[in-house]
Amino acid sequence: MTEAAATLDQFRKSAGLTHPDLWLRYFGLGGMSSAFEVEAYLYGALEPTVHDRDVLVHALNERFTEMGRDHPVPYSDDDPQEAPDSR
Amino acid sequence: MSQTAAPGAFSVDVSIVGDDAHVAVRGEVDLVTAAALGAAVDAMIDRGQRHLVLDLAHLEFIDAAGLRVFAATLGRLREVDGTLVFHAPSPTIRKTLEITGLAEVVLPERAEPPRLEPPRPAPSPRFDRSLARAAADQARKDVLHAALNLVVVLARATVAGADGVSVSLAGDGGLITVASSDDTVEAMDADQYVTGEGPCLTAAAEGRRVEVDSVDAETRWPAFTPRARERGINAIISNPLRAGTRPMGALNIYSRTPSAFGREGQELATLFAEQASIVLTHASDDLAQDKGGRLSDALRTREVIAQAQGALMERDGIAADAAFAVLRDSSRRTSTPLRRLAQDIVTSTQPDTTFDEGA
Numbered sequence: 001m002t003e004a005a006a007t008l009d010q011f012r013k014s015a016g017l018t019h020p021d022l023w024l025r026y027f028g029l030g031g032m033s034s035a036f037e038v039e040a041y042l043y044g045a046l047e048p049t050v051h052d053r054d055v056l057v058h059a060l061n062e063r064f065t066e067m068g069r070d071h072p073v074p075y076s077d078d079d080p081q082e083a084p085d086s087r
Numbered sequence: 088m089s090q091t092a093a094p095g096a097f098s099v100d101v102s103i104v105g106d107d108a109h110v111a112v113r114g115e116v117d118l119v120t121a122a123a124l125g126a127a128v129d130a131m132i133d134r135g136q137r138h139l140v141l142d143l144a145h146l147e148f149i150d151a152a153g154l155r156v157f158a159a160t161l162g163r164l165r166e167v168d169g170t171l172v173f174h175a176p177s178p179t180i181r182k183t184l185e186i187t188g189l190a191e192v193v194l195p196e197r198a199e200p201p202r203l204e205p206p207r208p209a210p211s212p213r214f215d216r217s218l219a220r221a222a223a224d225q226a227r228k229d230v231l232h233a234a235l236n237l238v239v240v241l242a243r244a245t246v247a248g249a250d251g252v253s254v255s256l257a258g259d260g261g262l263i264t265v266a267s268s269d270d271t272v273e274a275m276d277a278d279q280y281v282t283g284e285g286p287c288l289t290a291a292a293e294g295r296r297v298e299v300d301s302v303d304a305e306t307r308w309p310a311f312t313p314r315a316r317e318r319g320i321n322a323i324i325s326n327p328l329r330a331g332t333r334p335m336g337a338l339n340i341y342s343r344t345p346s347a348f349g350r351e352g353q354e355l356a357t358l359f360a361e362q363a364s365i366v367l368t369h370a371s372d373d374l375a376q377d378k379g380g381r382l383s384d385a386l387r388t389r390e391v392i393a394q395a396q397g398a399l400m401e402r403d404g405i406a407a408d409a410a411f412a413v414l415r416d417s418s419r420r421t422s423t424p425l426r427r428l429a430q431d432i433v434t435s436t437q438p439d440t441t442f443d444e445g446a
Contacts, residue, residue: 027385028426036154065424
């Protein structure tokens with residue numbers, strides 16, 4: 001059903017962030033959704049807007065950058081072929 | 088059916104009434120019992136029920152796991168064009184639903200099935216009093232106050248033509264000014280509270296943006312307008328503030344110059360009002376306590392980012408989302424945290440910064 005959301009939550013886990021951690025980062029980047037809504041996005045119960053999803057993706061990618069990984073989570077305007085972690 | 092369960096004991100009862108599946112939840116929904124609730128609700132949806140009424144009259148407590156069940160249920164019902172109604176939540180549960188935003192989605196005006204009673208008390212027409220009071224209480228707390236002050240300072244610095252900015256919130260006895268850039272604006276707000284009219288009051292009461300392009304040509308508020316003129320104020324924008332979708336007050340921007348705010352000024356003012364509304368929406372207790380100051384930090388970075396977005400919008404004539412895309416793209420290319428790029432833009436004194444051209 002919501003593969004995109006499942007993937008985001010997997011990224012969240014491998015980034016070692018709790019849901020509140022991720023929300024705080026997302027919020028710090030100007031995200032407009034509540035902590036609860038963000039959790040619902042990750043859970044697949046709500047669909048984020050393209051912009052909202054990109055803010056979440058960037059929050060994850062900044063975390064990955066801190067961990068020495070180069071932006072593994074693709075943005076909405078990335079070519080899906082170039083997604084680093086696929087195949 | 089009327090089992091004499093211990094207080095707090097969880098139970099869930101399901102019955103079908105017409106097209107509706109009624110799910111009566113009792114006791115406490117927590118990590119352990121949420122699964123049972125989820126299973127009961129899923130079973131209803133699986134057998135083709137599209138309209139669910141969750142009877143919460145005897146729900147005593149719900150935690151995040153239970154809320155996730157609600158959200159998941161809502162998600163499933165949306166996929167089949169179904170509906171979800173929360174019936175008779177206690178004030179505490181209702182507040183929880185409101186803070187999470189679920190209530191906005193799920194408490195629409197919908198005729199209650201006749202079996203269920205008593206009806207919910209009608210919401211007060213202009214402001215939800217309990218929320219207004221909660222926000223007024225919160226306003227005294229440091230984090231929220233600091234955040235609203237930050238919005239005021241940044242709005243004044245960013246919106247071209249702004250000479251003063253204030254935030255009015257609904258309190259017990261009407262609107263009060265909780266943050267302002269200077270005494271003149273505070274007096275301007277007070278003029279409106281005293282005369283009972285003006286852009287701030289209209290914006291707060293009607294939940295829409297109100298603009299005064301030129302006080303001299305203004306006819307809507309005969310008692311307030313002369314006072315504005317006396318204080319040398321000539322243009323005003325008042326944007327409504329909300330907690331969730333509830334009207335909570337207004338963000339007011341004043342200028343001495345007639346027609347001071349162009350379309351850009353209006354858009355930026357709206358952006359700042361949205362920022363302030365988000366702050367209000369999240370002004371729940373645990374956030375206000377703000378362990379370790381992480382929320383204050385996040386508030387600071389988001390304000391800086393909003394300001395940088397505003398600068399880019401003005402410079403490149405692009406929308407807010409596009410401005411964010413520019414920032415995040417640059418952040419990725421240079422492996423620099425977005426907040427630092429935003430800070431550079433904001434502190435940069437050079438009007439022609441070329442940070443986003445391929446470095």
